[in-house]
Amino acid sequence: MTLQVLYFAWVRERIGLGRETVETDAATVADLVEELKAREERYAAAFAQPGALRVALDQTLADFDAPLAGVREVAFFPPMTGG
Amino acid sequence: MTLQVLYFAWVRERIGLGRETVETDAATVADLVEELKAREERYAAAFAQPGALRVALDQTLADFDAPLAGVREVAFFPPMTGG
């Protein structure tokens, strides 16, 4: 499966890029996070505390145990600070 | 004692004037109301339900059992509808 993976705010800064295409067989968001962490230190640093992160699947907030089947865009970011 | 007595909104309309000077020995607001009611039908009509009215003594909201000693201005009006 091919996913567009997006990073925002300090997640983007730690990983060093805002968007990438990821080929994966990960079943859930949590599985994808594990794959990414295993890649490189900067990913491991960004995802060190998944509880500090939020995830959106196809632009809708989701949980880390949500399945990735049918999803095209995954976004990781810290808690939002709008308003 | 000489009081300036003011009427607002429908109290003013029922009594037919907005302000008058009243000579009285009334000890409390309630006593003054009884004196005014005894005067004429229009006063009796305006004060028929004192619970529907509010009173201010020298521009400060007060109760009907408040004493009038030292007071210069008494105002009677319905519940306020500002805002």
Place this chain on the structure above:
Amino acid sequence: MEIRVQEARFDAGAELTAFTAAAEGAGAVVSFTGITRDVTGGLRHMEIEHYPAMTERALADIRAEAIGRFGLADAWIIHRHGRLAPGETIMMVLTAARHRADAFAGAEFLMDYLKSRAPFWKKEVTDAGENWVASRDEDEDALRRW
């Protein structure tokens, strides 16, 4: 500028701009604007009577209480009297605070007190006649939460 009771119309947008500029350093600004509504469909105009000698003092007291209670950076109250056409702005409150919760609470507090404790009375002049707007029990109840 803090409190104005006037017969003339005012521009709510311009007041918001002026208030925000004056409340420098506050992160949150809330405004409430009350507008003459034609509820029954036959409103010709509204007449607002007030008690001039008491109004200024009542509004100053309400404003001081709101500023103290919610730590507001500033608060303004503008209230019209006299004759108002449907759709005209009746009054406005503005509050500024560091955080939004205080700015909102301050504005709601001001409105609740203005509704029931400031000496204004509204009369609606409709096609069917004139009637004094009755106070609402909810408005009296609203005061109890503070």
Place this chain on the structure above:
Amino acid sequence: MEIRVQEARFDAGAELTAFTAAAEGAGAVVSFTGITRDVTGGLRHMEIEHYPAMTERALADIRAEAIGRFGLADAWIIHRHGRLAPGETIMMVLTAARHRADAFAGAEFLMDYLKSRAPFWKKEVTDAGENWVASRDEDEDALRRW
């Protein structure tokens, strides 16, 4: 006009005027304006990042929810992104309803959701360096009251 996400500055007073004119028949209009505060004393500017593909949808959902829940006559959300100097207006919500309680509740609801559920992130650039604004526990707690 209902939802705008933009880099350009906007005039909060002019927006209030336009919103009020558009919300004809509503008796109560509430506005909230958020302004860049220099809390630490060394703020050079603020940078607001957002997630464009998600922002529009998130704001539309929040707006629809507020309108339905509080019976609002209308609601607007304006939110800036990019670089903002201290004292600049970050964002604004406007609500209109028949009665003040709904207009206030609608605006507070919108703000609570914007704070924690709309994909914006604020970074402060100060004399001492850069730091991403941390979300506040109170903001998450504020959502629970709705």
